[in-house]
Structures are given as C-alpha cells and as structure tokens.
Amino acid sequence: MRLAAIAERLGLGFEGADLDVTGMNTLTEASPSELSFLSDRKHLNDLKTTRAGAVLVGGEFAAEVPESTRALVCGNVPLTMAAATALFAPPPMDADAPAPVTGEGSFVDPRAHVENGAVIGRNATVMAGAYIGSHAVIGDDTVIFPNVTVYRDCKVGSRCRIHAGTTIGSDGFGYAHTAQGEHVKIWQNGNVVIEDDVEIGSNCSIDRAVFNTTFVRRGTKLDNHTHIGHNCDIGEHCIFVAQVGVGGSTTLGRNCVVSGQTAFTDHLDIAPFTTFTARSGVTKSIQESGKVWSGYPLMEHRLWVKLQAKLAKLVKS
C-alpha cells in the first residue's frame, strides 16, 4: 500500500517521497518499507534510531524523526495507529490461495476443515473437525486433534501434538481508547509459530502477534487451559502446568517451570531455568536464572514459606 494512500485514509499529511509500505512494526523492528509509530514518549530513543520508512508521531516529537524516515504527524497517535493497523488486516481466510498441499503419509480427515494455501507435512494427522487456516503450516509427524483451530498464517512444527479445543492464532488483546471510553481495535496482523516437539493440552489459547510472531519454542509442553498473549516468546523446554496465563510480549528463557494457575503480566523478561510454584503472580522481570519464586506479589520461594509461617503464627496469636 502506498504511503500517500495510507496518509489520505488516516487524514494525515506527510513530506518526502512516497513509499510502498509492506506493513507496520515497532520502532526497533521496522524495516525501511514499514510504518511505525511513537505512542509513548518512553520510546523516544527508539524513534531517533528507527529504520522505519515512516512513523506516526505527535507534533512535539516530529523534530526527532530521523532524516530517512517520513513523519506523519497526528493528534492522537494510539488511535491513529489503531486505524492504520486496520488497513493491513488480511481477511480471515484467503479463498484464492492454491489448494492445500499435504505431504506423503499424512492422514487429513475429510471432515477436517483445511483452507486454501495451507501446507501439511509428512506423516501428519489432522483429525475431524480441526481447522487449518489459509497459509498455515503443519509440520511432519504432528497430530492435530479434533476441533483444534489453527488460524491463517500460523505455523506448527514437527512432532507436535495439539489437543482438542485449542486455538492457535486468535487475535491478541489490544485496543486504543477514545476520550469517550470506547475501545478501538488494534488489528493483530502477526502470526504464531509453534516450534518442533511442542505439546499443547486442550482448550489452550495462543494469540497471534500484533506485528511479527508469538513463539512457543522447541520442546515446550503446555498443559490444558494455558493462555499465551500476543508477541510472547516462550523458551525451549519449558513446562507449564494447567491454567497458566501469560500477558503480551512476555519472554521466558529455556527450561522454565511454571506451576498451575500462575500468571504473568505483560512485557516481562524471565531468565532461563526459573521455577514458579503454583499460583505465582509475576509482575516483574527476573534476571538471575535458576531461582524458585512464589506468591503474589512475587517473592523468592524461601521467603514465601517464611511469610506463611509468620501468618500462621499471626492467626494463632
């Protein structure tokens, strides 16, 4: 889509040469063909070094936009950014894509729903009632159980097992807010990549990224009712017990153990080999690997045990 057309749709002006915009992205990840935005002044340093072809920016920061980047000045960046994402949202399916391709030795139940553009590897099983979206990829030897939904553009690796009722690639939860208290959708135009040897239990939800990709890395195992927000990156060989929730853009290192009903807020970084006991409430990043954490607010497990002993004494006093 041409930048001039985008600007017109958004009611904005810009200076500089027109540009073919291939998509949107964050300031740090945008390429010269992508449109970015500064919606929070805390990212001002990222603006100064962005490679984005164009940015949505408030007038007060227009002077900070790098020379090679076109500035689209707007009054309300979050709302304009949300409106811009709608311009890049693909339809739920791509009916015009070529017929799906299935590798040798695979069993795709004729009662499964496989969209055009999907690619299924070798020796895979896709059971009745499962949905495989347009341009989705299912790896070799993977089993997709009944009534699983893999949204368009999402990828599941080899030797995975995705259990019934699980959804891969539903929209991440992102909105801009009007002064009247209405919520304007930020369209979720990224995807999900499930790497090899991952098992996901039943009725889990792995949301697609707003831009780029939500990752569940190689060898990780997720129990039932896990919720993974958009743009998370769940490291290799993690173990999630049931009913865990992870807020958007949170990253876990390899071999984390996350016990049942634990929850993470968004934008955290968790060191590898971290363990969380049941129902931990994680609201801060963890730099040091190998530790055990508990409670909400989160504390080291040994402190949590000590706190519970104190509380037990308190209740007896």
Add this chain to the structure above:
Amino acid sequence: MRLAAIAERLGLGFEGADLDVTGMNTLTEASPSELSFLSDRKHLNDLKTTRAGAVLVGGEFAAEVPESTRALVCGNVPLTMAAATALFAPPPMDADAPAPVTGEGSFVDPRAHVENGAVIGRNATVMAGAYIGSHAVIGDDTVIFPNVTVYRDCKVGSRCRIHAGTTIGSDGFGYAHTAQGEHVKIWQNGNVVIEDDVEIGSNCSIDRAVFNTTFVRRGTKLDNHTHIGHNCDIGEHCIFVAQVGVGGSTTLGRNCVVSGQTAFTDHLDIAPFTTFTARSGVTKSIQESGKVWSGYPLMEHRLWVKLQAKLAKLVKS
C-alpha cells in the same frame, strides 16, 4: 402450557381459574402469564407485589400471595421449581424451524453448522466448524471464527468478533439439592445477548440465563478464557483481561476494567468505571464508581499496596 397440566405434572393442587402459562420467571420480573416461585423467604416482599400468574410457594407463605396470583403450595419449593423448569425446556435444536436466512454479502462457510431458524445479517462471516443454533441471530459485519458455538436463541450483535472455541449460550450452573445430596437441574431456559461492537477472545464461555437474558453490552472486549455466568449483565465498554470469571446474576456498569484472573461471586452490583487489578476476588457490591480495587478479600488498591508493604516488613522481621 396450561397451569392445571403443570400442577398435575408437579403433583400439586391450586385454586383459581386455569391459565395459559408462557414461561417461568422471578417474582419481580414475572408477567401475569408466567409462573414464579418463592424459594427463599428473603424475597417475601417481592411475593407480596408480584404480578406473576401463579407462584410455587411453601404453605407458610400462601397467605401472602396476592389476590391476582394463584398459589401452588409445595413442600420443597426449590426442588419443585427445578422440576417445573424442565417442563419449559426447549429441545437443543428446533429442526422444524424454517431454513436459516443469510443477509446480502455474508459468507457462511458450507462447512459451518447453521441450524434452522437461524438468522445471519449482512456482510457477516461464519467460518468452517462454527455452530449457529436454532433461532440464533448473528448481526451485520460480524465474524464468527471456526469452532465457535452459539446455542439456540442467542443473539450476537453487529461488528462483533467471536474467536475460535468460544461458547455462547451453554447452560448456566444451577441446581436444587435433595436431602440425599443429589443435584436436580434447574433448566436454563433463557438466552444470551451480545450487543454490537463486542469482541470475545478464544475459549470463552458465556452462559445462557435461567430466565430472561445474559447480557454483554455494546463495545465490551473480553480476552481469552473468560467465564460469564447466567444472568450477568456486563456493561458497555468494559475490558476483561484473560481468565476472568463472573458468577451468576452479577452486574457491571460501563467501562469497568477487570484485570486477569479476577473473579466475582454471584449477585453483585459493580459501579461503572471501576477498576480491578489482577486476580482480584470480588465478593461484595461496589457503589462508588471510579475506584481501583485489589486483593482477596477485596480492598482498595492503595490499602492492598500498604498491606503488601507490611507483609514484606513482616517477612524480614
């Protein structure tokens, strides 16, 4: 159904003229053609002013029944009421209804399951594997993703997005209990109405009302794994982060923000513009709007912060 036939089926007598009973309802909401019940003496004042055509009532309260209302005296009102609800329960689908109707510009995937009596608006999308029950209504421009289930008689507004695996209209959780500890189903004969511009994440469950309607009001956004109990009324422009649960008959005002894993018990009234931080446990109604709450038991957020500081000090002592 005639009241005399109902009484016979329930093994009860009654005095007064027979009546065509169109359904059941609470004392405050029942019309003159409906059957109601007094299952808890705390509703005695409602009995005195009810407009119901007939009521199930214990003998000790029969004298309190208004003149225009017929009294059906029974030994165990909750069990009799549960038995009565079964008489009004429609079958899971209405095969005899006319063929479904789809508005102009809509795409209803031939692999979707649309029952007779369903009505789908204009420019809507119903994807493969989705189920649209008898007499269900899907609004204009709405997208129903794969493997969603909309039970019979439920309504989804315009410009909604209902993500994969979500269930709208499953039975509310209600039982009467025998002296032997068995649970007798109270049939859930109401429906769900999702108003316009609502987005619901994946694997959510919105239960149908026991009588009348469970509402999710205009502009509200629910993240994945949300549970909404029967007869709730979730106000306009609310935001629910993932894994929230709401007990039956709880009402939220507009623009409430409910953070992840928060839960509400039943029969609460929450003022508009109320915010709950993550994992709040809400067991009391909130009258004053605009406040921020936390914790379980629930307290104002500033007190919760203070409490956590005290506990941190306690663990160090």
Add this chain to the structure above:
Amino acid sequence: MRLAAIAERLGLGFEGADLDVTGMNTLTEASPSELSFLSDRKHLNDLKTTRAGAVLVGGEFAAEVPESTRALVCGNVPLTMAAATALFAPPPMDADAPAPVTGEGSFVDPRAHVENGAVIGRNATVMAGAYIGSHAVIGDDTVIFPNVTVYRDCKVGSRCRIHAGTTIGSDGFGYAHTAQGEHVKIWQNGNVVIEDDVEIGSNCSIDRAVFNTTFVRRGTKLDNHTHIGHNCDIGEHCIFVAQVGVGGSTTLGRNCVVSGQTAFTDHLDIAPFTTFTARSGVTKSIQESGKVWSGYPLMEHRLWVKLQAKLAKLVKS
C-alpha cells in the same frame, strides 16, 4: 506384545520366560500380564508385593523383585518407562473398527464426527461438530453439545450433558526428563469414564489416565473451564464452580463442594462432604469429612476469616 520384543526395543536384557504383555500399569495395579516400573524408591514396598509380569527397575533394586516377576534392569527408569509407554500407545483413531452403532431414538447429527467403533445409546443427542472417538461410548438420554470432543476409548454415562467445547480424554500431562532438560512423553494409554447423571459445562478438559481410568462419578456437576488431570477420581454428587483445576491422581469423596478458581495439586485424597471456598489452594490431603477450607496455603475457613481480620487490622495500624 512379547516381552522379549519390548526388551529389545528398549535395549534391555531380562531373564525368565517370555511373556505376552497386554499393557503397562503401576506396581500396585499391574496384573501378571502387565509391565510395571519402580521409578521412585518410595514405592519399594509396592515392588516387593507386585503381581506385575515384569518390571523396569534400577540395578540396585533388582534383588527386591518378586520371584514371579521378571526384572528388566535399566539405567534410567523414568526415561525407559516413558519409552515403553510409546510401545503401547494406540493411534488416535481406529479406522478399522466396525461402523458406529446408535441406539433407538437417538439423534446423531450427520454433521457430527463419529468414528468407527463408537457406541451411542438410546435417545441420545449428538450435535453437529461434536467428535466421538473410536470405541467411545455415549449413554442413553445423554446430550453431547456442538464441538465437544470425546477421545477414543472414553465413556460417558446416561443422562449426562456435555457442553460445547469440552474435551474428554485429552492426554494427561506427564513427561520424563533428560539430563539435557528435554521432556520425554509418557504416553497416556488409559481412558476417561464419566458416570451417569453428570453435567459438564463448556470448555472443560478431562484428561485421560496414563494407565487405567480417570473418573467423574455419578451425579457430579462441573461448571465451565474445569480442568481434571489424569487418573483423578471425582466422587459422586460433587459440585465444582467454574475455573477449578485438579492435579493428577487426586481423589475426591462424594458431595464435595469446590468453589470457583480452586486448585488441587496432584496425588491428594479429599474426604467426602468437604467444602472449599473460592480460590482455595489445596496441597494436602484431608481426612476428616464435613469441614470447610479456604485460602492458600489451605486452612480451616474459620481460621482464614480470623487471618483476614488480623490482616485488616495490620493494614490500619
């Protein structure tokens, strides 16, 4: 499968007569035709009295194996046991089984997905998009709502209602771990039995047993988003409010009441007639029946109330 062939596949030797091995099981439950294992020395007494035909055992315990049981000595019992379970894992469906059988008066929607070998009783309803696996059994008068998944070999009793999106028989969550931090699947070769008069809400997950059976007993009612781990035994006439999770092998007696968002760790025994208030965190077994429990760590409800009063005082001080 012959024991000699199993040993060869696992790279193990054994002494004694060969044997036709019908499956795997725990030391206490294995029959003379089954293979068992000692993966934790705390079960050493069970080894001494096992009736298993053969056991996987570390060299240091080989002398404790009963005379009638063959010892297969291995260096890493958990990993070898996991590898052995793979040898007994049936495929996700049994296409060669005879066509499904449906009893008189049942309605099985032609858009439901019923595998060969399934048996559906009388006057049952299986709605569009529901999946009934190979050799699964659905009882008389039971309703299976749309997009439910019943995995192979699982049984649902009579007069049950299984709501949309619920999964019965997905794999339990069990892995052995390599020194490199990889997780090796313990195949879940058991099943699930839902007894008569059970109602299960929407988007629940009832995992199949690793060996034997996960039970939900007669008359129990589970609200939406309930997670039941492998090998649980949920007693008769229990009530589970929404979003409850139960870890593997936990047993509840009859008529327990489990309030919303409560969680149980694995391998607990809960006395009948026990009540848990909302969001209890249960990490220990309960012997005495009829009590009310709260909190995490769990305590008697009256103590929890007292603790909250103390904390309220603390925050005011």
